[in-house]
Amino acid sequence: MFFHIVLERNMQLHPRHFGRDLRPKLVSKLMKDVEGTCSGRHGFIVAITGVENVGNGLIRDGTGFVTFPVKYQCVVFRPFKGEILEAVVTMVNKMGFFAEAGPVQIFVSNHLIPDDMEFQSGDMPNYTTSDGSVKIQKESEVRLKIIGTRVDATEIFCIGTIKDDFLGVISDPTS
Amino acid sequence: MSIEPFNRLVKLTARAFYDDFTTKGDNQSKSGRADNRGIAVVVLDALTRRQWVREENLAKDLKLHTKQLRRTLRFFEEEKLVTRDHRKETAKGAKIYSAAVAATADGHQTGREGEEKVKLHTHSYCCLDYAQIYDVVRYRMHRMKKKIKDELDDRNTIQEYICPNCKRRYTALDALRLVSPEDEYFHCENCNGELVAEGDKLAAEEMGDGDDNARRRRREKLRDMLQMFEEKLKPLMDQLNRVKDLTVPEFGTLQAWEVRANAAARSANGDANSNDPSKSSQAYNGTPMPFLGETKVEVAFSGVEDKGSNIKSENTSTPMKVLPPWMIRQGMVLTNEQRGEVKQESNIEGTSTAADLSEDKKSVDQKDDKNLQDEYFKAYYAALLQRQQEQEESIKVEQESFNTTEGSSRQVGMKAKREDYDNDERDENVEWEEARTTGNTSSTFKVDLNVEADASGDDEDDIDWEEG
Ligand SMILES: [Zn+2]
Numbered sequence: 165m166f167f168h169i170v171l172e173r174n175m176q177l178h179p180r181h182f183g184r185d186l187r188p189k190l191v192s193k194l195m196k197d198v199e200g201t202c203s204g205r206h207g208f209i210v211a212i213t214g215v216e217n218v219g220n221g222l223i224r225d226g227t228g229f230v231t232f233p234v235k236y237q238c239v240v241f242r243p244f245k246g247e248i249l250e251a252v253v254t255m256v257n258k259m260g261f262f263a264e265a266g267p268v269q270i271f272v273s274n275h276l277i278p279d280d281m282e283f284q285s286g287d288m289p290n291y292t293t294s295d296g297s298v299k300i301q302k303e304s305e306v307r308l309k310i311i312g313t314r315v316d317a318t319e320i321f322c323i324g325t326i327k328d329d330f331l332g333v334i335s336d337p338t339s
Numbered sequence: 340m341s342i343e344p345f346n347r348l349v350k351l352t353a354r355a356f357y358d359d360f361t362t363k364g365d366n367q368s369k370s371g372r373a374d375n376r377g378i379a380v381v382v383l384d385a386l387t388r389r390q391w392v393r394e395e396n397l398a399k400d401l402k403l404h405t406k407q408l409r410r411t412l413r414f415f416e417e418e419k420l421v422t423r424d425h426r427k428e429t430a431k432g433a434k435i436y437s438a439a440v441a442a443t444a445d446g447h448q449t450g451r452e453g454e455e456k457v458k459l460h461t462h463s464y465c466c467l468d469y470a471q472i473y474d475v476v477r478y479r480m481h482r483m484k485k486k487i488k489d490e491l492d493d494r495n496t497i498q499e500y501i502c503p504n505c506k507r508r509y510t511a512l513d514a515l516r517l518v519s520p521e522d523e524y525f526h527c528e529n530c531n532g533e534l535v536a537e538g539d540k541l542a543a544e545e546m547g548d549g550d551d552n553a554r555r556r557r558r559e560k561l562r563d564m565l566q567m568f569e570e571k572l573k574p575l576m577d578q579l580n581r582v583k584d585l586t587v588p589e590f591g592t593l594q595a596w597e598v599r600a601n602a603a604a605r606s607a608n609g610d611a612n613s614n615d616p617s618k619s620s621q622a623y624n625g626t627p628m629p630f631l632g633e634t635k636v637e638v639a640f641s642g643v644e645d646k647g648s649n650i651k652s653e654n655t656s657t658p659m660k661v662l663p664p665w666m667i668r669q670g671m672v673l674t675n676e677q678r679g680e681v682k683q684e685s686n687i688e689g690t691s692t693a694a695d696l697s698e699d700k701k702s703v704d705q706k707d708d709k710n711l712q713d714e715y716f717k718a719y720y721a722a723l724l725q726r727q728q729e730q731e732e733s734i735k736v737e738q739e740s741f742n743t744t745e746g747s748s749r750q751v752g753m754k755a756k757r758e759d760y761d762n763d764e765r766d767e768n769v770e771w772e773e774a775r776t777t778g779n780t781s782s783t784f785k786v787d788l789n790v791e792a793d794a795s796g797d798d799e800d801d802i803d804w805e806e807g
Binding site for chain 1: 492496497498511512514515518523524525536
C-alpha cells in the first residue's frame, strides 16, 4: 500500500557546498540518499515529493560539516499481509517462483500455486496447466495475495499465494 | 411478493447461529432463570410475525423484561439482522404508530390502545431487515466454508523447509537466501544440502510418526467439520437459494411504513371495515369521517397498486369488499399455519383451533394466487369457529348472539375476553404468541361476519343460530 507521509532526516553537508546553491544541493543529496531505501517501519521510500522545512544547521567540531534537520514529504510503499498486488515474475524454479512488485520481492511457493499447474523444467522453467492455457514463466505478470511479510530494519520480503479466486496470471509475455 | 420464505430463512438462521445466545450480566443469574438460551430464537421468531414494533410492546407480548429484550435486540442490530429506530415521541407520534399497527392487523395493542398513556420520552422500534439478513447470512456461510477449506488446503500457511542432513529448518520467508544458481532447488545455508518442503513424504519420515499423525488427525478433524457444515446447514443453504430470486420484503423506515400503513387503512376503511373495532383508532388519527362513507372500490385500488391482480380476482368473484394487501398477507400466513386444522374443524365441532397451532415451517411454494381466496375462506371459517367457542364459554351466550350486528363497543368487550382466555390457556411464550396472532386476526375477519352472513350460512349449519 502507498502512503504519502512526512519524514525527517539529519543531512550532513560538506562545506564546499555552502553558497548560493546550498538548498538545491541539500535536496538533491536527500533524494540520492533516501529514494529507493527501505525502512522496516515505513516501507520503501519511492519518491520525495517536497521539502517542508530545513532547520538550522549545526557545525560539527573538527570537520566543518554542517548537519541540517530536513523535513520532507515522500511516497512510501509498504506491503501488508492480505494485500493484493500485481507483480512481475523474475524467476521460476521447482520450489515456486519469485516475483517483484516495484521494490518488493515476493516468493510464491509451489504449494500456493493452484494444484492444476505443474512445473515444467527446461530453458524457460514454468508452471503450466494441463491444457497449456495458462503459463507462468519469467516476465509473466501475476496478481497475488500477500500471506506473510518479513520486515527487517532495511529489508522487506513477502511470500504470496495465487491459490485463490481472481488470482494468477494477468498477462502472458508470449501472447 | 411473499414474506414467508424470508421468515423461514430468519427462523433457520436463528436456530443455526443464535441458538445458544444468552444475554449476560442479568441480575437473576443465581436462579435457574438466568439461563435464557433460546431467547434469540424466540425474539427473531416473534419479529417474523410483525413489521415495525415498539420494543416495549414486544417485551410485553413476549413476557420478557424490557432490558433483556433490548440487550438481545442490540445484539441483533450489531449482527445486522434488525434495524432499530429511536425517537422522542409526542403524543401525536405515538398515535400515528398505533394507528399504523392497527392497520396492519398485526399489532396486539389495538384493544388497549385507548388506555395507553403516551408520554414524551424516547421510544425504540425494531423491525427485521430482510435484505440485509439475506446478505449477512450468505456472507457468513461463505466465510465459514472458506475458512475451513483454506485450513484444509493449507492455504495461507507459510511453507516450511527442512534440511534432511542437518535438520535445520527454514521458512518460505528465507527463500531469497536459499536459491542456488546451479539448480532449481533450495539449498541449506549450513551444509548445502537440498531442502525438502515439510509435509512431503521424506520430511514426514524424518520428522517421525508423532508429528505426522498430529497433522493427519488435524486434517481429518477439518474434513469432518466441513462435512458437518454441509450437512447441518443444508436447509439454510437451500432456503438461501430459494429466496435468491424473490423480491425482498421491505418495510422501509419507520416513518415511511407508518404513512403507508395508515394510507392503506384509510382507503379500505370505507366499506370493509365498517364494524372493525380497530377502526376507532382511525378516528384518533384524524381521518375525516365523511370520507369513510364515500369510499369506493377504486379508492382501494389506488392504495394497493402492486397487488392489483390478487385483489381484483377476489373482488370480482365474491361480494366481499376489497381488503388492503397487508391484511390479505396476514390472513394467508395464518391460514397456512392453520391449514390442517382448519379443514378438520369445518366438520368437527368444539376443538380449540388455537391449541392445535404449532410452529410448523411449511414450505411456501404452495401459495399462489388461485389459493388466495380459498385461504381467505379458511381463515374466515377458522375465525368463525373460534369465536363460536369463545361464545360457548362465555356466560352471556345469548347476549352475544343477539348483539353481533351491533356497534364496535360490544366487540371490543369480546376481544378483551379473548385475551384473557388466551392468557389462561397458554403459559408458554411462543405458543401464546401464535394464539394471540390468531385471536387478533379473527377479530379482523370478524368484520366480515355481517357482510358475509348469508353466504356462509348456507355452508355452515352451526352459524345459523348466531344470526337468529
Ligand atoms: Zn543442512
